[in-house]
Amino acid sequence: MDLNESSTERAFRAEVRDFIAANLPKDLKDKAEAGYRMHMADGQRWHKILAAHGWGAPGWKKENGGLDWDPTRLYIWEEEMSAANCPPLSPFAVKMVGPVIAHFGTKEQKDKWLPPARCGEHLWCQGYSEPNSGSDLASLRTMAVRQGDKYVVNGMKIWNSYGHEADWMFALVRTSTEGKTQEGISVLLIDMKSKGISHRPIITIDGSHILNEIRFENVEVPVFNRIGEENKGWTYAKYLLGNERALIAQIAQSTKLVKRLKQVGANELSNGRGLIEEDDFRAKLAAIEVELEALRITNQRVLYEAKSGTAGNGGAILKSKGTFISQALSELMLEAVGYYSSPWVMEALEVGWNEKPIGPGYAKNAMPLYARQRANTIEGGTEEIQKNVIAKQVLGL
Ligand SMILES: Cc1cc2nc3c(=O)[nH]c(=O)nc-3n(C[C@H](O)[C@H](O)[C@H](O)COP(=O)(O)OP(=O)(O)OC[C@H]3O[C@@H](n4cnc5c(N)ncnc54)[C@H](O)[C@@H]3O)c2cc1C
Incomplete structure (x- = not known):
């Protein structure tokens, strides 16, 4: 393994640096440098600028609108953005749910959710943890009962980051109580404007409102919004968690x-x-x-x-x-x-x-x-x- 950057990688680093110098809005740069809090909207604004340049989700495959960048390029890109005080990009759409939809979703699902995720149009949140299911995530109890072409969801998620601002949630729900706990879980993509969803802010010790408790009361979710097979969601959830840890x-x-x-x-x-x-x-x-x-x-x-x-x-x-x-x-x-x-x-x-x-x-x-x-x-x-x-x-x- 050669730890030195190749000449191509060095040239790429210079390209990223030049792009940021020319395109990062001055007010965002000044805000970060003066130590003000950066908000989700700041990251979304920067994401849209990157997307207009084709850099909305550069790690994705070309067929999904990405650039197929390898992990080293992605790392250089992120390192340069951080060094230049660019607003942080939300990881939920591009790094978390996007790859799951790309890997396990149908063509129709990819067409519906990948372009707006890539371009910063949709904000996403992650609905995994529940009051009694964190480390032991497979014990989750939010129920999704199938009724024809929809699921009816009841339950509660907690420690949900940015759920109050998100357009969509990728959620783990229980679709079966048979067999091992891992075997009855499915992944649903839930429109956060659906009737029956409410949230309560959790203010953290740093004084910010990022976390939420989210309740579902008879929330209707089309079966179309289920990723992959019913009761196989645990496999997709683990795929996503690996990405989250490296982040x-x-x-x-x-x-x-x-x-x-x-x-x-x-x-x-x-x-x-x-x-x-x-x-x-x-x-x-x-x-x-x-x-x-x-x-x-x-x-x-x-x-x-x-x-x-x-x-x-x-x-x-x-x-x-x-x-x-x-x-x-x-x-x-x-x-x-x-x-x-x-x-x-x-x-x-x-x-x-x-x-x-x-x-x-x-x-x-x-x-x-x-x-x-x-x-x-x-x-x-x-x-x-x-x-x-x-x-x-x-x-x-
Ligand atoms: C800032 C923040 C943002 C978050 N954002 C999200 C989000 O957007 N979406 C989401 O779904 N979740 C989110 N979470 C939740 C997070 O994933 C859980 O808090 C985490 O998985 C731990 O679960 P828990 O809080 O239920 O703790 P528990 O699992 O109850 O753990 C309590 C303690 O027991 C220990 N413990 C548990 N099991 C074992 C074991 N087998 N061996 C040894 N020790 C053990 C733990 O290490 C911990 O110290 C967020 C959490 C934080 C703090």
Whole structure:
């Protein structure tokens, strides 16, 4: 495995960089650089710009409107977007449900859902977890009872990200109570405007409204909206979870945070020295950077395996280590900006806040970021579950 970028990859990196410099709207760039909160609508706006250039879902196959980019290209693309402070793109449509529809859906289903997912027209959310079904997802109880050409859905989903803004949900529902729990699950695509759907916001410790509790009361879903076979949904769900774990490695974001920590560290303190000159701070930052470098190489190994068709089980490793690193960096940022991250004023995260800035632009983001990163231990499969997966599938224990 050659860890160096080829000349083609270097040229591609330059192309992405040039495209972003020419096309990222200035207000979005300024907003991110000033440390304001980026919203779903910001990501959607950027997604539409990318889509107009043909980069809406470049990892998809050409027959589905993609560009067939390999994992290395996708990685470079994402790394450059993150480094340039582009608004984050929602993963649900392009990285999660899109590949499932492309792989297991019918032609009619692909025609209906793939183009708007690719172009950023539809926002999607994931309806997997339930109040008593998280790690043990197969025990889920939201029922879908078939009545002619429709299902009638009753039940509840929880920890649902962006369900209050989404147009569609890809949901796991129970269509049979016979046999093993895994054998009675189906995947339904549910229009979030359907009658009988209601949601209750869950405000997280970072003060934001991203999560929701979603209730279904006699919600009618056409049978057309079922992906693949009835009661075979567990297979499709597992296909999607593998993709989700690799997403949470956050290598590009952590790389950016290291850079910001160095910028913060370069600020002069009252003693006339920058924090970066303090041995303790340097040692802490260096230790995390070493871990990040190791993760980057592991990621390249996983990409190499994916490219050469010898796919391993890297997702759980990337998720586990990536979580540790992003949390350690957010903690160090908190230490570095000190009292500038406090008081934590929610309004200061929105454009239009015109009080005198407190400390460096991203100081105001340090506490919400620290709080948000705690959730990485849980979302997309908890740390304990990742360790179980690594023990079983990677170490063969
Ligand atoms: C920020 C955030 C966003 C999320 N977004 C979504 C979303 O959009 N859609 C969605 O469907 N879900 C979402 N989730 C839910 C997430 O997938 C679940 O929280 C997660 O799978 C854990 O399930 P649980 O909360 O029920 O915890 P539980 O499964 O009840 O786990 C509780 C504790 O027990 C431990 N545990 C459980 N089983 C085992 C085991 N076999 N071995 C060892 N330890 C074990 C866990 O590690 C954990 O510490 C989100 C969660 C968060 C935090």
